[in-house]
Amino acid sequence: MGNLTATRPPQPWTAPTATDPVAVTLRLPGSKSMTARALVLSALANGSSTLDRPLRARDTELMAGGLRGLGAHVSISDDERWLVRPHRLVGPAHVDVGLAGTVMRFLPPVAGLAAGRVTFDGDQQARVRPLGPLIGALRSLGVRIDTPASGSLPLAVLGTGRVAGGEVVIDASASSQLVSGLLLAAPRFDRGLVVRHEGPPVPSAPHLRMTVQMLRAAGAAVDDGAPDVWAVEPGPLAGRGWEIEPDLSGAVPFFAAALVTGGEVTLQGWPRSSMQPVEQLRSLLTRMGGEVTLTTAGLTVRGTDGVHGLTADLSDVSELTPALTALAMLADSPSRLTGVGHIRGHETDRLAALAREFTALGADITESADGLEIRPRPLRGGTFRTYADHRMAHAAAVAGLAVPGIEVDDVTCTSKTMPEFPALWSAMVTGKS
Template identity: 70%
Template sequence: MTAAARPWTAPLATGPVASSVSLPGSKSMTARALVLSALAEGPSRIERPLRARDTTLMAAALRSLGAAIDTGSAGGAAGDVPGNAGTAAIWTVEPGPLRGPATVDVGLAGTIMRFAPPVAALAEGTVTFDGDPHARNRPLRPIVEALRSLGVVLDSSPEGGLPLVVRGTGMVAGGESVIDASGSSQFVSGLLLSAPRFTKGLVLRHEGPPVPSAPHLRMTTHMLRAAGAVVDESVPDVWSVEPGALRGRTWKIEPDLSGAVPFFAAAMVTGGSVTLAGWPRESWQPVATVIELLTRMGAEVTQDDAGLTVRGTGELHGIDADLSEVSELTPVISALAALAGSPSTLTGVAHIRGHETDRIAALATELSKVGAGIVEHPDGLEITPGPLKAATFETYADHRMAHAAAVIGLAVPGVELSDVACTSKTLPEFPELWAGLVTGS
């Protein structure tokens, strides 16, 4: 169930922000750890996962298929991240026989609608998938067709999406399949995560325009190997996973880098400083790409034992950037571009039209509304800063749109978000953490 809409006035910054923030774990890592743990041969622990709508729905989906998942296990209360009530320190997963019948609510989460159907194909019984109304518009056909090519029986909508019914027989033969994953790297990740359990494993070949969000694919293969899978990705656009057992293990979830970027943007807009506490020295997230991007826009970025720190220099630079590897950041980068001292051109993100909303069209509409000059292209935006003004910024049930509006509201009085409750998708505490950052409380 979605949270009730909550209109919200973005707080205006009256000076440089200065804060160290403790944020929940990575949504992407939490989702993958849940799936790999449910498919393993022994129990697993997930330390400092993200507790938000997407991840609790993922846990519920896997629980309905037979895994025993405790999202409030021993140690949770004592080990919670300071200032982050939404994160239990430890979740535990005990795999069980996969079975239906089951009904899965995907919400609006691409991870669930693309990661869970291959798991359901391994179950014995019928599993039905559906979600929020807009979830039916999110692309799913490539993974449906790939599963069919591997012998899985499915019923889908005429468009190849939700509602989806997977008629599992307790096994998937596996083998070779071809997919066009240009719409989402999640099509590849969803198949790879379950592939060790396929009788013949999987050789998956992508044919089509480039696959976006390559760092997410690398995260998938890293985590598969950490669970004991044998994965070969030495040939471009081909992934080979050998059949075999997955090990239960302890997963240590990193702070969510995408979720931190709005807070880093606050440092840049206000000329302040924000440290993401608990950032690891070695990361499975695209930290180098993010650092390079923020530095080009005028930030100073350092890392030490305290964490990853972004400092504003008092200037925001426009940028020409291909965001295909970090497309989740497009809304916040667009907000920074609207506040910058020179124009920006952002490209490589045609696939985000199929995200929680058509993010390119939504950004074009809302940034124009607050006064930026916008030219919309099929794969991105040209953004010319202008005198910005108060407006109601529609959030389209999309957490990233809410983040963009909050960033603009730091410098522009009277920016009203139509709904801030949509941030519960990945960070339920966002309004309170953001207000505390701006006010220094």
Template identity: 70%
Template sequence: MPAELRPWLAPSAAGPVTATVRLPGSKSMTARALVLAALADGPSVIEAPLRARDTTLMAAALRAIGVAVDTSDDDRWRVEPGPLRGPATVDVGLAGTIMRFLPPLAGLVDGPVEFDGDPHARNRPLRPIIETLRSLGVTIEASASDGLPLTVHGAGLIEGGEAVVDASGSSQFVSGLLLSAARFTKGLTLRHQGPPVPSAPHLRMTTHMLRAAGAVVDESVPDTWVVEPGPLRGRTWTIEPDLSGALPFFAAAMVTGGAVTLAGWPEASWQPVEQLSALLTELGAEVTRTGDGLTVRGTGTLRGITADLSEVSEMTPVLAALAALADGPSELRGVEHIRGHETDRIAALAAELTTLGAGITEFPDGLRIEPRPLRGASFETYADHRMAHAAAVIGLAVQGVQVTDVGCTSKTLPEFPELWAGLAARS
């Protein structure tokens, strides 16, 4: 369970923030590498992984079903697959990656696997992946809403074949099924049926990593993914710095007219750097990539934007914070599914930005944000790390933003408060 609340006064910046930051690895890549390594035919090494609540809970879950995961070295985790056995109990915390990626893998376990997590985790949608697994013959007991707590009665194999899923609520429904599909007896032909799937870059990350592990994947038909049955190779995974985790630091440069460089950024990335660069440029930043890394410079101007954020929905809270500090109104749309994230992020942002003084119109799929003079106030985080990031960004420009719980940032970046305070001190 999460630790007790850690109230935190967001530091304000005295001038332009100029810094080079080195951040831990991508949560999304670390989670996928752990699952693929657990299903591989030999040992794997994960270099530069993210050590945070979500990923350490994922490692613990894999250990519980028979996978040897050595996380004693911060920079190199070692994964040795073993026979997948139950019974086991998995604490998902509040991690969508665990609650969506591991039930398909649990179907391959010989024995029952129980899943539960933080109180709000029981509100996060799981029905599409549960229904799809049941259609493939997996026996699952779940809550009345087809969510947590649930038990997957693993039979040691999943036959696979053809299946349909409505992944409009989360691309993780597709990713979770695809990551284990090569180990299904017949592989998997998965077809999405419903409104558009959000967060397409995360799906591309999944298929890229599957291929890197040796899987044969065909995604040439829109909304259809075919994974052939076959072995997955053990390999060395090198995890990129986390782009979503870097966004608050880039936002700091934009808010203060400074410059922040994310060191260690690769030339070729599996994360949505092009989409984010375009959005930050439209908001008024200058974005460059050099041998030193990825740099965002503030120009002294923050412009309002109208944007469809469906492909980068994880970044909505920080982008909304920037919009609240801009020189004109913004509309951020296309993110109805983030109502099912760690909290209902649209409703949470509407409430907290209104408390700070912004003019907010809430839509089913997003927000209209009218910048007005903002004031310091208590900013509720709802146990959501991205809400804390948004509050920290506004706090750079607005004194007195009191974050109700900065401890929730341990979900993806435990050292966030210290890094942020150091950043503000360099202004």
């Protein structure tokens, strides 16, 4: 597969409308979150590592490219197994973060361990994504960073080959990635690291648990027993084989299709014990009218008696908000989604974008400070803008199952996490590959 990091021209796409219940068994690409963390931990390890069934998408290719620029050997020529051999981290280097929150937040702490100047920049929208708390934390640890007055991209890390470590206080209420980025590099800091969060609750707690679990799997000693405090001891990380789970967030639009059409969707390769928030997803889909089962065949979602509205705090699973919003548009009762004010700082202001685009299709949807209120009524076709946000395209696809004529302005944004999405989606809906 070719390189996905280059900018592509816009590609309009008509979301296909379902005429029959969908019935499909899918094997989706690997988890973006697991792939990104495994790449970083492997580059900081003492020996070689492999990633089995990783996600090949723009975000993960940018992560691999950034680590390669810092000196690690990262081979991604085989789609099924990537190889990482660590090497001394050096500059000068440049990291293109694209629009990837993982790259812009996970690699500056790594760059602090490199000897030399490492610059970071990305897409225009990346320059407004929250980064200031991470920059402040690294500076408090003695890492020299040059940034604009706004405290955002573009920036330069002036690494000395080591970071002393110690203790930092950070407000990570904008993104759990601000904590994860510090923790992933912390075993390589001279004195390890204690991170204390002070501020509103950290969103996406399952992603922080994933970070801690993967650090421990690589041999790090991590204490997360106290609320909002994470302590990582200094020490070596072991090279190892990483089995990357299918991407749960990427699966949600497909599962939503089962509810909308009264069909059945099975995601193959789902592990019995997962690092992703499968129980939260199971609860949400069940409340909205789905039947969710886990068997040796995979994770299966079946539509039953239509789609139901719900009131839900999505703070732990905010990535699901766009697809669940589309699902709520097609429900038989109103929905209220809360706890996701922080997604205003994602690839775009997702709350404003969802409200704006669905209103243009005739929806009755209003923004609140931290969520959306949705009162279902018939929608009409029309142009649906994505704002270069893959999750917006997913939302349009879900709505398009029941609403003919939804035209996505640019489906290439799905290459960020799932380049195969348009083809997989159309094959599911039409029954033709």
